[in-house]
Amino acid sequence: MFTAVVGVNWGDEGKGRMVDLLSQDYDIICRYQGGNNAGHTVINEKGKFILNLLPSGILRDGVTNVMGGGMVIDLEHLCGELDSLEEKGIAVTPERLKISDKAFVCLPYHKQQDILEEERLADKQYGSTRRGIAPVYGDKYMKKGLRMADLRNKTTL
Incomplete structure (x- = not known):
C-alpha cells in the first residue's frame, strides 16, 4: 500500500503529525523535497520532538526513512537533529536513514x-x-x- 501526505496551504498543516501517525503502519517513509525550513512537531509516547529536516518516521522503530533527491540538506542542521534524537534515546542508524545521492547540499x-x-x-x-x-x-x-x-x-x- 502507498499513501502520500501532501500539503496545500504552504505551512503549518499538521503534515508531520499525520506522517508520524501513519508511519506505524509502514516500513518505509520518504520525504521527497524541502529542507530545514519546515517544522514538524511530533508528540508521542517517547516525548516531544521538533524535526526540521528528518522525516517524521524516524521516531518509529523498524521504519526506514528516506531523504529524497529533491531535498536540500544542511549538514550542520542534520547533525544537530541526529544528536538531539540520540540524546533522547532514538537510535538513527544507516539502516534506518537513507539519504539520496541526488539531494542538494546547503552551504x-x-x-x-x-x-x-x-x-x-x-x-x-x-x-x-x-x-x-x-x-x-x-x-x-x-x-x-x-x-x-x-x-x-x-x-x-
Missing part, C-alpha cells in the same frame, strides 16, 4: 545569499526563513549545485 554562502536577498527586498520580502533553501534550489535549476554524492568525490570538491 553557508546559500544562507548568506538568502539573508542579503531579504534585506534587498526590504518591505517586499517574501518571508524567507533565511536558511538558504531558495538559493540552493536556484543552484539546482542552474545545474551548478553540490549534491550529496559529490561529497564522496575528492576531484569534485
